[in-house]
Amino acid sequence: MSSHREAPEISTDPVADSTDVYAFVSPDKPGTVTLIANYIPLQTPAGGPNFYEFGDDVLYEIHIDNDGDGQADISYQFSFRTDVLDPGTFLYNTGPIESLSSPNWNRRQSYDVAVVQGSSSRTLGTGLACPPCNIGPLSTPDYPALAAAAVHTLSGGGTVFAGQRAEGFYVDLGAIFDLGDLRPFENLHAQYGLNVFSGPAPGVNATNHLNVHSIAIQVPVSWVTGGHPAIGVWTTASRQRVRIWDADNGENVDSGPFRQVSRLGNPLVNEVLIPLGKKDLWNSLPPADDKLFAGYVTHPGLAALLPSLYPGVFPHLAALDASGKPRADLEAILLTGIPAGLIPGFENFTGPVLADMLRLNTSIPTTPAAKQSIYGLLGGDPAGFPNGRRVTDDVVAIELRALAGVTYPLVDKSFTPDAAAGKLTDGLTPASVSSPYLSSFPYLGVPYSGFYNPS
Amino acid sequence: MPSHDAQQPPAGASMLPGRLSRRGLLRGAAAAGAAGLAVTAMGATAAPALGSESRTPAPAARATAGPIVVHVRDARSGDIEVFSGTSQVRLRDKDLAARISRAIG
Numbered sequence: 001m002s003s004h005r006e007a008p009e010i011s012t013d014p015v016a017d018s019t020d021v022y023a024f025v026s027p028d029k030p031g032t033v034t035l036i037a038n039y040i041p042l043q044t045p046a047g048g049p050n051f052y053e054f055g056d057d058v059l060y061e062i063h064i065d066n067d068g069d070g071q072a073d074i075s076y077q078f079s080f081r082t083d084v085l086d087p088g089t090f091l092y093n094t095g096p097i098e099s100l101s102s103p104n105w106n107r108r109q110s111y112d113v114a115v116v117q118g119s120s121s122r123t124l125g126t127g128l129a130c131p132p133c134n135i136g137p138l139s140t141p142d143y144p145a146l147a148a149a150a151v152h153t154l155s156g157g158g159t160v161f162a163g164q165r166a167e168g169f170y171v172d173l174g175a176i177f178d179l180g181d182l183r184p185f186e187n188l189h190a191q192y193g194l195n196v197f198s199g200p201a202p203g204v205n206a207t208n209h210l211n212v213h214s215i216a217i218q219v220p221v222s223w224v225t226g227g228h229p230a231i232g233v234w235t236t237a238s239r240q241r242v243r244i245w246d247a248d249n250g251e252n253v254d255s256g257p258f259r260q261v262s263r264l265g266n267p268l269v270n271e272v273l274i275p276l277g278k279k280d281l282w283n284s285l286p287p288a289d290d291k292l293f294a295g296y297v298t299h300p301g302l303a304a305l306l307p308s309l310y311p312g313v314f315p316h317l318a319a320l321d322a323s324g325k326p327r328a329d330l331e332a333i334l335l336t337g338i339p340a341g342l343i344p345g346f347e348n349f350t351g352p353v354l355a356d357m358l359r360l361n362t363s364i365p366t367t368p369a370a371k372q373s374i375y376g377l378l379g380g381d382p383a384g385f386p387n388g389r390r391v392t393d394d395v396v397a398i399e400l401r402a403l404a405g406v407t408y409p410l411v412d413k414s415f416t417p418d419a420a421a422g423k424l425t426d427g428l429t430p431a432s433v434s435s436p437y438l439s440s441f442p443y444l445g446v447p448y449s450g451f452y453n454p455s
Numbered sequence: 456m457p458s459h460d461a462q463q464p465p466a467g468a469s470m471l472p473g474r475l476s477r478r479g480l481l482r483g484a485a486a487a488g489a490a491g492l493a494v495t496a497m498g499a500t501a502a503p504a505l506g507s508e509s510r511t512p513a514p515a516a517r518a519t520a521g522p523i524v525v526h527v528r529d530a531r532s533g534d535i536e537v538f539s540g541t542s543q544v545r546l547r548d549k550d551l552a553a554r555i556s557r558a559i560g
Contacts, residue, residue: 242524242538255524256538 001169001207002267002395004041007279010262014040015055016237018264019212020169021062023233023358023388026218027366028440033224035062035076036216036391036442037235037264043164043211046450051092051133052164053109054080054213059238059258062217066226068351070288074224075116078162078215080130082109093132093139100129100149108132111162113154113217124154130163134211136451144446151441158219165214165444166435168391169267172426173206176396180302180309184427185420188310203427208434209453216442221362230337230348232357233388234265234287260284265356266334266386267395272302287355290335294354297334298326303403316418317405329407333386342410346382360388369439374429378406391443392430400424530556 001019005011022036037060043052054060059079063072084107086094095104113125131150134143151161175181181189183204186197224231241256263283264270273296274282282293307318332338337349337359348359367373367383374394376384378401385393401407404421430437435445521540528534533549 240538240541241543242526244522244524253522255521255540256536256543257541 001038001041001167001171001212003264003269003271006271007283008276009280010283013239013261014042016058016239016262017041018235018237018262020267021233021235021264021358021389022391022443023231023360024390025221025360025362025364025366025383025388026441027369029218030366031221032218033221033231033360033362034216034218034441034443035064035233036214036444037062038165038167038212038214038444039237040213041167042207043167043213044450044455045134045209045211045448045453046455047133048135048450049090049092051107051135052211052213053082053107053133054078054111054130054162056080056082056109057239057243057252057254060215061236061238062215063234063236064224065232065287065350065355065357066224068230068232068353070232070290070353070355070357071286073117073226076124076217077114077116077121078111079114080109080111080162082107093135096138097132097135097140097146098142100131100146105132113160124156124158125152125160128152128160128162133164134447134449136449138451140449143449147446154217154219158217158223159441160218161214161216161442163213164211164447165442166433166447167207167210167212168433168437168444169207170205170394170428170430170432171207171396172203172428174204176426180305182400182424182426184425185310185313188313190309190311201427203425203432205428205432208432209448211447212444214442214444216444218441225362229363230350230359230361232265232287232337232350232355232359234263234357236260236264237262260286263287265358267389268399269297269334269356273297273300275301287357288353290356291354293356294331294335297330298328299324300327300330300403303327303405306404310420313420314404314418316416317421320405320408320415325412327408328411330402332410333402333407338386338410343377343382346377346387348387358389359386375401378402391437394425394429396428397425400426525555527552527555 004019010017018037018039019041020038024034026032026034040052059077062076064074065071066073086106092107093105097105109130110127114121114123129150131146132140134140140146150163151159154160172183175183183201186201187199238258238260240254241259244253246253261283265287270279270282274293304321307314334356335354338347339349340347348361350359364382364387367381373379373381374392375398376393377386378398384390385395385398401421401424404424405417406421408415435448437443437445524538526536528536530552533547533552535546535548535552537544
């Protein structure tokens with residue numbers, strides 16, 4: 001949920017709220033990339049009687065730019081449909097759901113997948129079944145099997161899944177949005193004179209035991225790359241322009257063309273870099289328009305806040321902020337990709353167009369699990385964020401460290417980051433997620449059941 | 456769930472005595488258009504500002520016409536949007552805008 005309820009309008013529309021997007025070369029399927037787009041944040045598992053589901057009235061898309069202009073060259077479109085077998089009961093299921101075709105499963109969802117390239121579109125799958133939500137030992141007695149049955153093969157190859165998964169993004173939301181408190185360092189926080197914290201504390205993963213709805217697609221690298229191996233990836237959700245509440249029939253009626261209401265490329269951009277007054281606008285625009293917001297990346301408000309939130313800890317960052325110099329390092333990381341020559345053996349540069357996209361260099365091999373660093377490129381692991389984003393990457397720590405100046409020497413070798421900059425963390429790791437990640441598609445863990453996780 | 460708004464007349468009835476009902480107004484508007492009112496189409500699926508683009512689903516599943524929704528953006532200038540299915544047309548028709556405005560009172 002590196003982008004959840006991050007803008008005023010989308011915070012009222014969770015079904016269309018994109019929360020995370022991931023892009024990585026599949027570690028267990030060489031030659032393929034996996035793209036994951038998550039929606040509907042902060043799902044408590046005990047979600048009955050109307051369990052969480054995708055919106056039938058939302059157009060979900062995963063976009064790929066493979067020529068560096070910030071516009072989609074390839075878009076995978078996902079459209080959902082809900083069917084109720086027996087509208088005369090209030091029950092989501094009338095008995096154990098032991099297969100995706102179980103007659104006991106009353107309210108179920110399916111979806112169509114299409115790919116759009118230029119002016120042409122092609123259907124890759126129709127009527128593909130989602131799994132049910134994970135309810136409990138009576139309703140969904142073998143949930144992993146149900147979820148596995150919902151992994152489908154697309155026409156022409158490729159693999160797809162759409163349904164509930166365990167939230168994989170770990171973050172101490174409660175502390176971070178309490179005026180920038182990082183629990184491991186909270187005794188160093190200015191605390192506004194309140195003197196609440198006298199020592200460091202461990203991080204608390206606010207998203208643990210919460211679920212999310214995930215759309216995952218795995219396709220050959222050759223399907224998505226253009227003339228070079230680096231691609232830009234982002235996800236969007238769109239709604240029709242007009243919605244009317246038909247009071248006579250007790251339903252919403254939608255009309256008109258679809259318009260984008262949510263967007264997500266790099267984690268945490270709209271969340272903590274774009275100001276409140278521009279977040280809704282940002283969500284409505286394509287990455288190609290991000291030059292309009294570049295100033296919020298090159299002069300990030302959060303970087304300016306860190307020295308005052310943690311007095312005496314970031315003197316070098318404070319001086320950099322005071323100099324007014326643009327953060328060209330952040331512009332490279334978030335808006336263009338890192339060009340060749342800055343980091344030995346690494347680049348994910350897609351061109352000069354400023355566009356917030358996850359940039360994945362598909363020619364960089366995956367890092368074996370035992371050698372991975374959750375700090376990605378900052379940890380010496382070129383297969384991790386900001387080279388795409390894997391499900392386990394600690395994007396909170398990575399971006400905090402980058403904002404605090406760890407990456408500025410890439411563009412100014414005379415700058416020495418503060419010692420604390422390279423240690424910033426909210427105190428969490430992938431182990432902070434109780435449902436283990438999977439080593440194969442769709443990579444996010446089994447969702448938490450409402451029975452065993454009632455609150 | 457049926458509406459319990461007692462102030463609204465049953466669906467399809469005239470809004471006010473002697474005046475056009477909503478459906479009648481739109482049927483008349485469509486007929487007038489077919490008869491050649493001075494309607495300037497400002498472009499189907501008009502592009503929004505700042506270059507953002509709309510997308511419609513690739514399958515035609517949602518493209519079928521449902522209700523027709525009329526949005527009078529500016530009654531004085533006659534700036535009207537009409538929506539149906541996944542389509543949108545923008546018109547400039549002061550007369551139509553005026554008639555719609557009178558219908559709603």
